[in-house]
Amino acid sequence: MTQQEALDILKTGANVFLTGAAGSGKTHLLREYIAYLDGHGATVGITASTGIAATHMGGMTIHSWSGIGIHDSLSKGELDALSEKSYLSRRLKAADVLIIDEVSMLHDFRFDLVGSVLRAIRRSEIPFGGLQVVISGDFFQLPPVSREGEARGRFAYHADAWPELDLKVCYLEEQHRQDDPALLGVLNAIRDNDVSEETGEILRSRFGTNAPDKIPPTKLYTHNVDVDAENDRELTKLPGRAVEYKMESKGAAALVSALKKGCLAPELLSLKKEARVMFVKNNFEDGYVNGTLGIVLECTPAGITVRTSRGKKVRVPLADWHIEEDGRMKAEIIQYPLRLAWAITVHKSQGISLDAAEIDLSRSFEPGMGYVALSRVRSLGGLFLRGLNATALKVHDEVLEYDEVFRRASVRHAADIRSMSSAALAKQHEAFLERVRPPLGASRGKKKKKLDTLTETQNLIALRSLMIKDIAYARDITEETVLSHIERLRERDPALDISHLKNSISADRFDEIASVFKRIGKDARGGYLLAPVHSALGEGYSYADIRLVRLFL
Secondary structure, three states: OOHHHHHHHHOOOOOEEEEEOOOOOHHHHHHHHHHHHHHOOOOEEEEEOOHHHHHHHOOEEHHHHHOOOOOOOOOHHHHHHHHOOHHHHHHHHHOOEEEEEOHHHOOHHHHHHHHHHHHHHHOOOOHHHHOEEEEEOOOOOOOOOOOOOOOOOOOHHHOOHHHHOOOEEEEEOOOOOOOOHHHHHHHHHHHOOOOOHHHHHHHHOOEOOOOOOOOOOEEEEOOHHHHHHHHHHHHHHOOOOOEEEEOEEEEOHHHHHHHHHHOOOOOEEEEOOOOEEEEOOOEOOOOEOOOOEEEEEEEEOOEEEEEEOOOOEEEOOOEEEEEEEOOEEEEEEEEOOEEEOOEEEHHHHOOOOEOOEEEEEOOOOOOOHHHHHHOOEOOHHHEEEEEEOHHHHOOOHHHHHHHHHHHHHHHHHHHHHHHOOHHHHHHHHHHHHHHHOOOOOOOOOOOOOOOOHHHHHHHHHHOOOOOHHHHHHHHOOOHHHHHHHHHHHHHHOOOOOOHHHHHHOOHHHHHHHHHHHHHHOOOOOOOOOHHHHHHHHOOOOOHHHHHHHHOOO
């Protein structure tokens, strides 16, 4: 099934199981659907089975969203107690759509528990209280993790509520991460439980090879202890003292804690020049994505500069991870979107793409672990194997059986959507929107008064930790627009303190531009012109940098 066909099915309001191989674009499609729903005023519960997966989507864990926490079961009295929690009742009653990402890691009994809570709070016997339920994930990837002493959980498709939802299966067939036929062949062989001698030979060819790139590949281990030891060891080898960047946070303590646990960026980021790092968030405008590798060129209290593996120099902006509900920010953490990347665990690599990875699967302990690790890289040339055991190439036997069922169902559902006329499909889409959009003149919640654009920029300046590039990124505007705002703000308030923004460019560059301004001097009206200075400096200097320096003259 194509992404467009799946999106057309989602827009009908049907309950959907969205699946497909790693890199098939499941998360991208979910984001597109969420944006569509937001644009029509629908209230969406954005959740995932783990904190890491939840932060990728800008949501929270399904455990937190539904109120089940770590419970395996709830008595009638406990369900009644949950129903009396006003914040939880408001959240679940207001929701129109529930999205659960990375469902492979959600136990069957907790899936049922979420359904029970929704029925109790929404006072409905309809599965999941009548919400549109969108489940996403790939059961070939990592299964539910059981706590010590807890019964081994089964996959969510064993839940009683699974068949009750009458899910339309959307099995995405396109591939957006890998375009290497050899690597795709290996991954498909693992998925089909058909690892042949030829597959083994391809993998063995990646043993003992070294990355030709100047930036070595990220190392993936199956155990945390190996990852921590590797990163600490490599950072210690670098000369000088580490510069530390502490994560900022705001919001409800429990939600902040959940964000921190799920965020790949550490609470305390320790860096040195030449440190090996990985970006942990997408920023297409600045030229990096979640999983881009790089080397630290500069790290000072004023900011961080990284050279990516593709040679791009990036002045790294601060990033935020947040939980939003009904358009209101409930919790937020702010940190540079980096982590030490000499090594990470296979578990934490789930959901990211890597240009290159050195993978040790010699201690694999769970079927699906090898598939997750190998599917992180975009091409066979980026794969460097250091260890492999038999478990690494296995998948759960029952998953193979269920996968065939899902594939057949997806073929039927794709044929159904293709057979519909555009008019009939549009009618179904509109009928669903009529069900979820707020009544005319109504609001899902009290809206804050929108600030004017200058005030929004001024508020970010007041934080005193953001540079020009960071403010532009936060506002989703250009650096030139930010500078225009500052110029207008200074006209409004000449005493506005912008002293920290001087660090948006290096001291040497600042001094060089300032000296040219002084040499050329002011015009007849007593002001400094940009064009003569830019002409004197040459194309290596942007107008944005020149405008910044002019603010301090």
